[in-house]
Amino acid sequence: MILIKLFTYDEFVNEMEIGSQLFADPKDANSVNFSSKDLEKLLKSAGMEIEANTADEKKFLDKLVQWTISTQDVLETKDLEYLLSIKNKFPAILDPSYNGSKIAYRGTKIAVSKLAKLNFIKDGNNYIAQNTSILEKTGKRGYSSFSTYNDISRQFIEEQYYEPEEVGQLKQIPVMVTLQTKNNDLLFNPDFTNLFSKQDNVEDEIFIVSPTYKPEQIIFYNPKEFKEVVEDYGLWEEFLEEISGAVELMQKINLL
Numbered sequence: 001m002i003l004i005k006l007f008t009y010d011e012f013v014n015e016m017e018i019g020s021q022l023f024a025d026p027k028d029a030n031s032v033n034f035s036s037k038d039l040e041k042l043l044k045s046a047g048m049e050i051e052a053n054t055a056d057e058k059k060f061l062d063k064l065v066q067w068t069i070s071t072q073d074v075l076e077t078k079d080l081e082y083l084l085s086i087k088n089k090f091p092a093i094l095d096p097s098y099n100g101s102k103i104a105y106r107g108t109k110i111a112v113s114k115l116a117k118l119n120f121i122k123d124g125n126n127y128i129a130q131n132t133s134i135l136e137k138t139g140k141r142g143y144s145s146f147s148t149y150n151d152i153s154r155q156f157i158e159e160q161y162y163e164p165e166e167v168g169q170l171k172q173i174p175v176m177v178t179l180q181t182k183n184n185d186l187l188f189n190p191d192f193t194n195l196f197s198k199q200d201n202v203e204d205e206i207f208i209v210s211p212t213y214k215p216e217q218i219i220f221y222n223p224k225e226f227k228e229v230v231e232d233y234g235l236w237e238e239f240l241e242e243i244s245g246a247v248e249l250m251q252k253i254n255l256l
Contacts, residue, residue, distance in 0.1 A: 015082050016056040022090040023061060025053040029195045030065050033202055039195050046092030061196055068197040068205070077142040080209045084187050091189070096181040096206045098189040101148035104179045104206055107156030109172035110134065110218065116245030120220065120252050127220040127253045135212050136177065142211050148181065148190045149204040157221045161229045167238040170230065170246075177215035185210040223253050 024043055026036035043050060053061070066074045087094040096104060118129035138144040147153065153176045160174035179186060190204035197203060220226075227250075230236045240246050240256075250256040 016060060016079055017054050018057055019051050019054055021048050021051040022086070022093050023053060023057055023192070024048055024051040025057075026050060028053055028058060028061055030061070031195050031197050032200055033197070034195045039192075042092060042189075042191060042195075048090075048092060064193065064196045065198060068199055068203075073141050075141075075143070075207075077209070080143055080187060080207060084185065084209050087187065093189060093192050094187055095189055096148065096186045099191045101181045101190060101204070103150070104146040104148055104181050104183070104186060104208075105150045105153040106144065106146045106177050106208075107153035107160075107174060108136065108177055109160065109174050110136075110177075111172050111245075112170070112243050112249055113245035115173060115175070115218070115220070116248040116252070118218065118252075122254075123219075125222045125224065127223060129218045129220075130216070132215055132218050134218065135214055137212050138208060138210065143207050143209045146179065146186065146206050146208055147204045148206065149202070150176070152203055152205075154221060158225075161226055164230065164233055164235060167235050167242055170235065170239050170243055173220070173226070176217075176219040176221055178217040178219070179208065179213065180216060181206075183208070183213075185213065220253060223255060227255050 021043075026039040026043070029036045029039040031038075040050070060075075060079055063074045063076070066072075083094055091098050114134055115129075118132055118134070120127035120129050157174040157176060164170055185208050186206055187209050188206045190206055193205045194202055197205070227236065230239055240250065247256065
């Protein structure tokens with residue numbers, strides 16, 4: 001018996017249909033803070049011609065707008081992977097370093113037991129681990145968002161500091177991770193993605209398109225504030241006694 005695999009249309013067609021330009025129709029710009037003229041300026045600065053977007057391009061841009069509203073899994077990994085493969089052809093649209101940004105930031109949570117194995121250097125109110133061996137996962141969707149504006153990550157961390165209700169929630173600590181914008185797996189010029197954002201604040205959002213990545217830096221943001229919050233919740237002693245690596249980590253950042 002010969003078994004024949006039947007492919008769906010989406011499995012068979014893996015590449016977006018694009019024109020000679022990419023996302024080059026100012027009429028499709030859709031932002032709270034910017035207008036079609038801003039996309040025109042970006043295209044002109046890159047020597048790109050204005051061109052009507054294809055149906056696939058319009059579909060992707062609609063999903064990008066939806067992402068900024070809900071951050072649900074509306075973007076398809078195969079589309080991001082295809083765009084990553086043509087990043088060098090359209091750097092004004094797809095290269096995060098095009099606008100001069102050097103560093104990409106992400107607020108995330110990492111297990112205390114992993115952080116305890118790192119060596120931290122004090123930097124103002126923060127502690128930084130350089131060139132870490134920690135491998136971060138982007139989850140089942142295969143991509144995660146970063147920002148070239150570090151305040152977005154800082155806001156995430158500060159919000160997370162005030163969420164613990166029981167000691168089990170402290171197995172992971174909110175931290176800031178960074179990558180160089182020249183990382184081959186980072187996608188989008190933030191000046192472009194801002195033109196399709198429905199957020200009131202400019203977020204300079206870009207994406208890492210890979211199942212895993214190694215942060216170049218892990219920043220423990222203002223750990224004194226972290227300790228104060230945990231103490232206010234009455235969880236400090238439990239944190240030290242019950243969470244693996246807690247004592248070692250707190251000793252490394254001079255909180256014990």
